[in-house]
Amino acid sequence: MSTVDTIAPAEGAPTAGRPRTKSQGGGFARYLLVRFLLIFPTIFILVTLVFFLMRTTGDPITAAQGGRLSPEALAALREAAGYDRPLLVQYLEYLGRIAVFDFGATLTTNRPVIEVLATYGPATFELVFYSLIVAFAVGIPLGLRAAYHRDRTQDAIFRVLAIFWYAVPIFFAGLLLKLVFAVWLKWLPVAGRASVGAELQLQTLPNKTGFYTIDALLTGNPEVLTDVLAHVVLPATALGLLTAGIFLRLVRTNVIGTLSTDYVDAARSRGVAESRLLRKHAYRPALIPIVTVIGLQIALLLSGAVLTETTFEWKGLGFILAEFLESRDFVAVQGIVVLLAIIVALTNFVVDIIAAFIDPRVRY
Amino acid sequence: MTAASVTGVPKRRLRDRLPVVHQVRQSVGLQRGMLVAGLVMVGLFILVSILAPLLAPYGFAQRKDASGSFGTQQPPSAEHLFGTTVGGYDVLSRVIWGTQTAIVVIIVAVLLSIFIGVALGLYSGYFGGWLDRVLVVVCDAIYAFPSLLLAIVLSIVISGGQSGLWAGVLAAAGSITVVFIPQYFRVIRAETVRIKAEAYVESAKVLGASNSRIVFKHVLRNATRTLPLIITLNSSEAILTMAALGFLGFGIEPTAAAEWGYDLNKAQSDVTSGIWWTALFPGLAIVFTVLGITLVGESLNDLADPRLRGRRRVAKSAGLVAETSVVPGGTLVAGPGGIEGLEDGETFDEHGIEVKR
Numbered sequence: 001m002s003t004v005d006t007i008a009p010a011e012g013a014p015t016a017g018r019p020r021t022k023s024q025g026g027g028f029a030r031y032l033l034v035r036f037l038l039i040f041p042t043i044f045i046l047v048t049l050v051f052f053l054m055r056t057t058g059d060p061i062t063a064a065q066g067g068r069l070s071p072e073a074l075a076a077l078r079e080a081a082g083y084d085r086p087l088l089v090q091y092l093e094y095l096g097r098i099a100v101f102d103f104g105a106t107l108t109t110n111r112p113v114i115e116v117l118a119t120y121g122p123a124t125f126e127l128v129f130y131s132l133i134v135a136f137a138v139g140i141p142l143g144l145r146a147a148y149h150r151d152r153t154q155d156a157i158f159r160v161l162a163i164f165w166y167a168v169p170i171f172f173a174g175l176l177l178k179l180v181f182a183v184w185l186k187w188l189p190v191a192g193r194a195s196v197g198a199e200l201q202l203q204t205l206p207n208k209t210g211f212y213t214i215d216a217l218l219t220g221n222p223e224v225l226t227d228v229l230a231h232v233v234l235p236a237t238a239l240g241l242l243t244a245g246i247f248l249r250l251v252r253t254n255v256i257g258t259l260s261t262d263y264v265d266a267a268r269s270r271g272v273a274e275s276r277l278l279r280k281h282a283y284r285p286a287l288i289p290i291v292t293v294i295g296l297q298i299a300l301l302l303s304g305a306v307l308t309e310t311t312f313e314w315k316g317l318g319f320i321l322a323e324f325l326e327s328r329d330f331v332a333v334q335g336i337v338v339l340l341a342i343i344v345a346l347t348n349f350v351v352d353i354i355a356a357f358i359d360p361r362v363r364y
Numbered sequence: 365m366t367a368a369s370v371t372g373v374p375k376r377r378l379r380d381r382l383p384v385v386h387q388v389r390q391s392v393g394l395q396r397g398m399l400v401a402g403l404v405m406v407g408l409f410i411l412v413s414i415l416a417p418l419l420a421p422y423g424f425a426q427r428k429d430a431s432g433s434f435g436t437q438q439p440p441s442a443e444h445l446f447g448t449t450v451g452g453y454d455v456l457s458r459v460i461w462g463t464q465t466a467i468v469v470i471i472v473a474v475l476l477s478i479f480i481g482v483a484l485g486l487y488s489g490y491f492g493g494w495l496d497r498v499l500v501v502v503c504d505a506i507y508a509f510p511s512l513l514l515a516i517v518l519s520i521v522i523s524g525g526q527s528g529l530w531a532g533v534l535a536a537a538g539s540i541t542v543v544f545i546p547q548y549f550r551v552i553r554a555e556t557v558r559i560k561a562e563a564y565v566e567s568a569k570v571l572g573a574s575n576s577r578i579v580f581k582h583v584l585r586n587a588t589r590t591l592p593l594i595i596t597l598n599s600s601e602a603i604l605t606m607a608a609l610g611f612l613g614f615g616i617e618p619t620a621a622a623e624w625g626y627d628l629n630k631a632q633s634d635v636t637s638g639i640w641w642t643a644l645f646p647g648l649a650i651v652f653t654v655l656g657i658t659l660v661g662e663s664l665n666d667l668a669d670p671r672l673r674g675r676r677r678v679a680k681s682a683g684l685v686a687e688t689s690v691v692p693g694g695t696l697v698a699g700p701g702g703i704e705g706l707e708d709g710e711t712f713d714e715h716g717i718e719v720k721r
Contacts, residue, residue, distance in 0.1 A: 045505040053521050156394045163662055167654035169604055171611045172628060172647035175635045183638050190636055296508070303512035307608055311632070322612055325516065333520070337513050348508055 035352055039345045046341040051091055060330040106332035113335030122210030124316035128301050130232050134240025135247050143251025148278055165245035170304050174238040174311035189231050191313040198227040235312040239304050250293055254286035288358055295351030299344050387667045399663035405656025413463035422454045424461035424622035440641055447641035450630055459649045461622035466603050472537035473602045474595055481548025489556025490579050503546035515539035515605050519614045532616030536606040544598050555587035596661035600654045607650050624650050
């Protein structure tokens, strides 16, 4: 870590240990391969970590049923599930199952975890997608303005705003938004992904995707679409503003950096208009580090999604995770956590590739 | 900080060397405003937590007084300035007592992660070897993982999900610790690797100093300059994580201690029926505390960065401040002239700092 607000991709999470090569010619293909292979150790470490952490407390069956069953019945259940064997044997078996994408079945509902992902994943994806739109639409223009008016009133206001957004816990922001816009003003629905009538139409759709926006379009009913979109506004704002604060700060820092470079001075002396200077000359190069950081934000966004979904009863992965936590179904919790780890690792991979694609310097 | 700039500067006065005092003097305009505002807020937070027994009208687990039961979900009144919760507790008292829980969690979490993170970072950076590589990969993996999920897993591990005071505090602090260790580890390791190559370390080696002497006397003392920064940023994250855990139902039982996140969790259904006071006040307490700490952290961060520091007094102390800084949550990017700006194969950036690849 040398300069400020900086992480080179090399410091970014799963990229460490990337071999340094003098890149010539086919550097990109090589980079792609090496970067892809690095996904595996990351996932392996997290799977191992989560497995052993969860097991230090005992087996999931005792956790779920402890106290409710007689010790004999408990022992029988544990034996049936194989939890009485040595931990290492269980671990190796678990790894083997993960390798073929078998994440186990939930204890409470006895559904495969992968099915839970298929049911609830789209909702989380939709939420994250819309909140990213909010984050971009708010964070980037404000960040540009703040950088341009550096150390003046606008900058001060936006920066304090960004810190404020960071300081407000996402569930508190959600509760406040709910209170003001749903309960008091009654402009928007309180919770859920759609109202009962719309939900019914969406569920009976023959080839539904689970993405309500797409499904609503498929029904061809504009009322359903408005209903679905109205439900997404508050959760997306709550989650989006948190991220917008981070984007704002990033854009500001990076644009301040590029604005002070020689080529911007040169362009200014050639009579390039200030607005163009900001949007083309200073902003574009500042984007590259931002792309990299979005990858790291995915982890933060997922943490935020868990809280947002709980606040708004948004039936996504975070919501269901909280329910499994409540019912002490630790097999399901472990399964979802591991799945999310894989999603994060894959997203980081994709983002790194995009970053390398935009900026050849990354590849080396 | 190059060797030349260190030797060329006379010893600074005490008031310039005290961590926060120095920054207040160094700052100008808005930056000073933010820093001072943050310091005042943090001061108030600490003061309230110390004076909690005097300030709080009732105990955090008190549901009735001499004149009978408080009643549930009572709107703000003369007896209960902030109203009462669904569980029949006095909201004001729980907000005030909550500062104590918050401060204990911050202290435990930060101390634990500093000790472990710094120790690992020093070892890893100084000795290198296979353990270094393993630690880097593990820390990076943890770093990329949604920290809240990790905290949830850990709080299950530590307390099994149910919490008395100490189990709850330890669960919150412990789970935050594991999330923070990679941050300290990375910073200290990077600094150690850089300092290891400095001339004074080599002279110490030549003079026959032992490894432990070099590590503690020379490396550690010079590697800790960014720590105040990370500590402030992590403190605010600690509060947010604890509140999030409480909100998800991994909080501390209301009879054991007052915890804002738990109160917000219980206030969820109140909001839907228009009861605002049970959610608003604990939430504002979190916002106030995090805002104060973050303002301090942000200001320290900006002041440590020559590019972002207010421009008027830059010359005065340029070269004395760290070129390193961090952002809450560790969202850092290479800017122009940052690590990415290096020529192929170059290992020193424009500040002469060795860059780890």
